[in-house]
Each structure stands twice: as structure tokens, then as C-alpha cells.
Amino acid sequence: MPPIKKYLFTPGPTEVPPDVLLEMARPIIHHRTPEFSAELDRVRERLKPLFGTKQEVLVLSASGTGAMEAAVCNLLAPGDEAIFVNGGKFGERWGKLLSAHAMAAREVKVEWGRALDPAQIEAAISRYPRARAVFVQASETSTTAIHPVEELGEITRGRDLLLVVDGITSVGVYEQRMDDWAVDALVSGSQKALMLPPGLGLIALSERAWERARALKTPRYYFDLTRELKAQRDEHTTAYTPAVGLVRGLNKSLELIHNETLPTVFARHRMMAEAVHDGARALGLKLFAVESPAPGVTGILAPEGTDAAKVVRLMRDDLGVGVQAGQDHMRTKLIRIGHMGYVAPFDMLVALSALELALRRHGYEFSAGAAVGAVQRRLASSA
Amino acid sequence: MPPIKKYLFTPGPTEVPPDVLLEMARPIIHHRTPEFSAELDRVRERLKPLFGTKQEVLVLSASGTGAMEAAVCNLLAPGDEAIFVNGGKFGERWGKLLSAHAMAAREVKVEWGRALDPAQIEAAISRYPRARAVFVQASETSTTAIHPVEELGEITRGRDLLLVVDGITSVGVYEQRMDDWAVDALVSGSQKALMLPPGLGLIALSERAWERARALKTPRYYFDLTRELKAQRDEHTTAYTPAVGLVRGLNKSLELIHNETLPTVFARHRMMAEAVHDGARALGLKLFAVESPAPGVTGILAPEGTDAAKVVRLMRDDLGVGVQAGQDHMRTKLIRIGHMGYVAPFDMLVALSALELALRRHGYEFSAGAAVGAVQRRLASSA
Numbered sequence: 001m002p003p004i005k006k007y008l009f010t011p012g013p014t015e016v017p018p019d020v021l022l023e024m025a026r027p028i029i030h031h032r033t034p035e036f037s038a039e040l041d042r043v044r045e046r047l048k049p050l051f052g053t054k055q056e057v058l059v060l061s062a063s064g065t066g067a068m069e070a071a072v073c074n075l076l077a078p079g080d081e082a083i084f085v086n087g088g089k090f091g092e093r094w095g096k097l098l099s100a101h102a103m104a105a106r107e108v109k110v111e112w113g114r115a116l117d118p119a120q121i122e123a124a125i126s127r128y129p130r131a132r133a134v135f136v137q138a139s140e141t142s143t144t145a146i147h148p149v150e151e152l153g154e155i156t157r158g159r160d161l162l163l164v165v166d167g168i169t170s171v172g173v174y175e176q177r178m179d180d181w182a183v184d185a186l187v188s189g190s191q192k193a194l195m196l197p198p199g200l201g202l203i204a205l206s207e208r209a210w211e212r213a214r215a216l217k218t219p220r221y222y223f224d225l226t227r228e229l230k231a232q233r234d235e236h237t238t239a240y241t242p243a244v245g246l247v248r249g250l251n252k253s254l255e256l257i258h259n260e261t262l263p264t265v266f267a268r269h270r271m272m273a274e275a276v277h278d279g280a281r282a283l284g285l286k287l288f289a290v291e292s293p294a295p296g297v298t299g300i301l302a303p304e305g306t307d308a309a310k311v312v313r314l315m316r317d318d319l320g321v322g323v324q325a326g327q328d329h330m331r332t333k334l335i336r337i338g339h340m341g342y343v344a345p346f347d348m349l350v351a352l353s354a355l356e357l358a359l360r361r362h363g364y365e366f367s368a369g370a371a372v373g374a375v376q377r378r379l380a381s382s383a
Numbered sequence: 384m385p386p387i388k389k390y391l392f393t394p395g396p397t398e399v400p401p402d403v404l405l406e407m408a409r410p411i412i413h414h415r416t417p418e419f420s421a422e423l424d425r426v427r428e429r430l431k432p433l434f435g436t437k438q439e440v441l442v443l444s445a446s447g448t449g450a451m452e453a454a455v456c457n458l459l460a461p462g463d464e465a466i467f468v469n470g471g472k473f474g475e476r477w478g479k480l481l482s483a484h485a486m487a488a489r490e491v492k493v494e495w496g497r498a499l500d501p502a503q504i505e506a507a508i509s510r511y512p513r514a515r516a517v518f519v520q521a522s523e524t525s526t527t528a529i530h531p532v533e534e535l536g537e538i539t540r541g542r543d544l545l546l547v548v549d550g551i552t553s554v555g556v557y558e559q560r561m562d563d564w565a566v567d568a569l570v571s572g573s574q575k576a577l578m579l580p581p582g583l584g585l586i587a588l589s590e591r592a593w594e595r596a597r598a599l600k601t602p603r604y605y606f607d608l609t610r611e612l613k614a615q616r617d618e619h620t621t622a623y624t625p626a627v628g629l630v631r632g633l634n635k636s637l638e639l640i641h642n643e644t645l646p647t648v649f650a651r652h653r654m655m656a657e658a659v660h661d662g663a664r665a666l667g668l669k670l671f672a673v674e675s676p677a678p679g680v681t682g683i684l685a686p687e688g689t690d691a692a693k694v695v696r697l698m699r700d701d702l703g704v705g706v707q708a709g710q711d712h713m714r715t716k717l718i719r720i721g722h723m724g725y726v727a728p729f730d731m732l733v734a735l736s737a738l739e740l741a742l743r744r745h746g747y748e749f750s751a752g753a754a755v756g757a758v759q760r761r762l763a764s765s766a
Contacts, residue, residue, distance in 0.1 A: 013411050013413060013414065016410070021408040024407060024628070025404040025408040027391075027398065027399070028391065028398065028399050029391075030391065062444055062445050063624040065623040065624070066445065073602075096604065100603060102602055191624060191627075221479065221484070222448050222449045240447075240448040241396070241574060241581040243580060243629075245580035245582070246626075322416075
């Protein structure tokens, strides 16, 4: 018997609020109409504070990886050299994207779970002076660590070096100040803090990134951002048929976010992260990203001898609580609990309760209720 | 006051059935689960008869243009020569895609509204013997004409020349026999006969197209079909985060289509096309695509001196009946009525009624009810 009620605490897709599901269930409209133009304009305006930018935010009908590819092929030409931070699966993806487009990808390796040290980038720049861009994750979802984007901006802003940031689990999760931090490209996706199903990619570019994009004549069409900017900013529509339902859903979810207000949303994410950290420690477990844990997802190391993937499967299939195991070599070692988007602090009681039950069934010993009690104390102290 | 009830008879997006809207409004599931794998497998199996193929049909999170780009960049390398049929806006798009990827695009021009003459392709092959592929639309939505794909397959099948077909308004509209017709790539999208919002692209390749794709090392990542085939066929998932909601909706719409049965769906589309043709003629109006009209969309030439774009706007804004004007130089001359997907023959009474009312307000004279009566006679004779 599957559980009657299911919970989704994965680091994306995240649960979609009923109001957003209903919005997307409304009869479809045509995309070349004043009605759709108004929706698109509103979405793009409402996204700017989440990006921390006065620049245009473009909406692409593709998942986050498509928007990452758009950043790569609009800002660099084949043969160009670029530095990328590889501290997890998504950092690795920047490298693969660069190589797929025949760019010289120069890796800065960060141990999984650790945050990048900005000095590593200084060193990489000295070693590869011809590099034209630095690619990094704000929040590396696979390891649950965050990288110091603001400090990277200090390094790149004075140089002819673009800073390209994957903000897929940072935009809407915690404060992003794209303009102040001198980020040249910030990418995101719909299925994380934006509380939507996957299918939309988002991207904003700085002035100097737009100059680079306009000057480049590299192979691109569906992801040609110069064409897309003209369509979205000047013609109030998209270059190609947009995912109409998702755009309307996004409008609704952005309305919910701005009604809650961004500072409250960010504080809620932070509080849930702290509650999960406390719960894990109360079970005698360690966080994977100790120095620099992400506000949107927490990685907990499974107890010695316990298979994390099995714990995760038990939580999902027997208890109805969806969380995620680690990736690659961390698959059997890491349990990732997502807490961004449509998730309330109370939900962390459920997440840690299920974790307790699953660990106990796997023979791990602790005092029942230890984690749940720790979550409750955090809720009480933050109330 | 806007009309209380709205109708959507555009050639895409088309109306989404309530059952499909409800399916997409269900709580989201994670995409790396047995549950999603089962959904994706079912979708891909259910698509094959619509494509007329035993090959794998891949689902991409992108609109149709993304799937068109996937065909281009997986089958040709920069510098390769290719013939494309330019008989409208979408034919033109093949040319732009080829040029964007630095391929030598050799145009075969077809007058708007006309069907390609296969002899034009024979001539182009003689003229460009190094061409490696022919790109064409099955149904050119902008002009409402269809091209003779089966006859093109007769020409290309014995040569080292791939036949790449845009089936965005043919798949699910009328019978496609990809394998029998020797089509090497057939592309489609979600927002036409498949009765979904835009946001999914679909593509199937022939054996020899797969050989070409595997051998090519051209710049591609998000649209890398070789990688995507491995993910979807062998791993029962997608290479990158899929548009989960749309995939589930597609499963439901394919269920509806197969319940109706494909022959019945195709006959319904054909009957609606004939009803609209009869209605137009009864008003003394001419079809744009006389020789070879599309089963999914009909183009009616506005009366001399009447602005088609204004008629269309009046139908949409004052009467609540969404149809579409022509594109480019046909914007003020052509009225396009879509009749594919979730549209019943009775709906054509509504479409022609609104057309009558709008034309009358623009001063065009005819006997009131002429078009509606013609539609009704067609319904009676087909019943």
C-alpha cells in the first residue's frame, strides 16, 4: 500500500502551490495576443528583484540546462578559453557545455561539499590569462554547498572577464544582487524556488555581456539571446512559441512570492535550513557542506555503514516523503533534503520524522524524537 | 465588455481538453522516479503510431523550433550543403536554422499557398549534388498548404540524402507514415493536434539518420539526440530535467486520441476542413491553398478591399473567436482558421458564424447564414 499522502522535499522539482496549478489549468490563450504580452511583461518585471538586477530577464522555453547552454553559446566563441568551477555535478556540466561548443575549458577543482576559495580563481586567472569568462554555481545543488559569488565579482569586475553564474537553486532562495555583485550572466529555472513544474529557463545579462553577445556570430538559433531580447523587450512576445501555461503559472507564483515579500521568503528558507541542520546534529549526523551550506537544500551524511540511497528509497516508497540521495560517488553516502519554494517550516518536522523512521529501520540507534525535537526548538526560537 | 465565452480556432496553440488540464494540475512528481519513467515510456510508445514509425520518438523540453534545431545540428556539420523548401514562414525557418549553423542552405522556392512540385527537388539535386539533406514542411502552417512528403521520400530514399520533415501541424492531424515514406527525421510539437500547451518538442530519426548523428561531432548539448536517445530508451528518463507536467498531460491527451482511434481523428480533421472550405465558397471567397489544402488549418482570402488582420481582430476581441491572420505580406489578406486537436465539427458552425458577422461589419455583402448553412450541409452529408 502506497502512503495516502505524499510530500516532496527534493531539491527540485519542488511542490507547486494549488493556486499555481489552478492558474495553469485555465483555458489556454494564444501567444500573439495583447493578453499574453501583458502576462509576459509582468513576469519579466516581477523577476528582476529576484535576480537583483535592473537588466532584462528573459524567459526561455527549456529547462535550466538550456539556459546554461544559452549563456555559453552567446558569450563565447569556439576556441575561446574559459575557467569553470567544478565542485559538483552542475559545475561539471559547465565544463561539458564548454567542451561541447569547442571552447577551451580550464577547470578549477573544488572538493565536493566544499566552497570555492576565491584565491583559486586568482591563481587560475594568472595561469590562464587569455580566459574570457568564469563559470560557477551560486549554489551547487549536488553537494549542497554555496560558492562566494560576491567575492568572485570583486575579482572579475575590473578585468575583461565575464562572471557567469548558475543561479538555479539560488534565485528566489536567498538574496541575489546581480548588478551590485557584478555578475555578467545569471541563469535560473522554474522548478526550484519559483514553485513551478520544470520547463522554463531564465537568464539575465549585464551590459558588457550584452555587448559581447551582440558582437558574436556563433552558431545559435533557439537560444539566440540577442534575438530573444528584441522579441521580449521590444515586441512584448517571444521569438518562438513560448510555454504559455508555464508563463502564466510563473506570473501567479511570482505574485505569491511578492505577497509574502522577498525578505520573508529568504528568512523562511534560512530558518528551514537551520532546523534541518539542528535535526541532523541531534541524530549525531554530519552535514556534508559544513563551511558553507546552501539555504535551499541540506546534505546530511548517512551514518557509517548505512546506505543513503536505500534510506531515501524507503522514505519515498514506504513513507511517502520524497528526498534525494547524492549523485555519483555520493549516492550511497548523502541524503539531500530540499527546503525551497512552497515548503513551510512545519514541513521540516515531517522530513526529519521520516528520516528518523527510515534510519531506525536501517538499524541506526538514537533517541526517538531527537531530530523532531530539535526542529521544534528551532521553530520556537525563531517564532 | 469582452465576450463571456471564448473559442480558440488558431492553428496553434489549440484548445487543451479539460481532462488534460486536470491531469497537469495534479501534484508534481520527481522526474528520477519509477513513476515518471513509466509515464515517459508510455508517452513514447503512444507517439509511435502518430509518427508512423517503429523508431524511438524522443521528447524534448522545448517548443517545436527547438526540435527543428535538433534535427539540423544532429544531422549536418558546419559547411555541409542542404536543400530546403521555402514555401512559407516555416520553410524560411529551415533556411535560417541552416545558416545559423554555418551550413550552405540551398533554397527551393515555392510560391506561398502552392505545394512543392517534386520535380523542383530533382532539379535542385542535379544542381547541388553535394547536398546531404532535404528540409521540408509536411504542412506549411503559414500558408495552409501541404507538401508531397511521400513523393519526396521516393526521390531521397535511394540517395545519400536525408529527408527531414517538419510535422508540427501534420503529426496527429493526418496520417504520417514515416517509415514507409522513408522520412529520416520527423519533428513535431505539443500545441497542435496533441492538444497540449506549447513546451514540448518531439523528434524521431530513421536508422540512417541515427548513423549520421552518431558519427557527427558538432557543437550541441541540450539538443544532443544521441545522448537523449540513451537516456530515454535505455535509462527510461531524460538527459536533463524534463517538463514533467507537460509529459503527464501528453500521456493523457494521447490516451484520448487513441480512445477516439487515429482513423476517426484523421477523418474528423478532414471533415472540418471540408466544412470550412464549403463555408468559404458559399461566401464567394477563395481558399489560398487551392491545390493542396492542409487538413489542420484553412486559409481563406479576405474579400478584395477588406483587411484580413482587422477581421481577425474583430472576431477575437469583439466576438471571442480566436483565429489568425496571415504572416508577412499576407497579414492583411489571409484569414486562417485552425481545426486540429480538441475541436469538434460543430465548432466550425461557430467559426463560420463569427466570420460571417465580422465580414458583414466590414461591409462585405452576402446572404446571411450562407456559410453556416454550407457547414451544416457538410455535417449532414458526413453523418
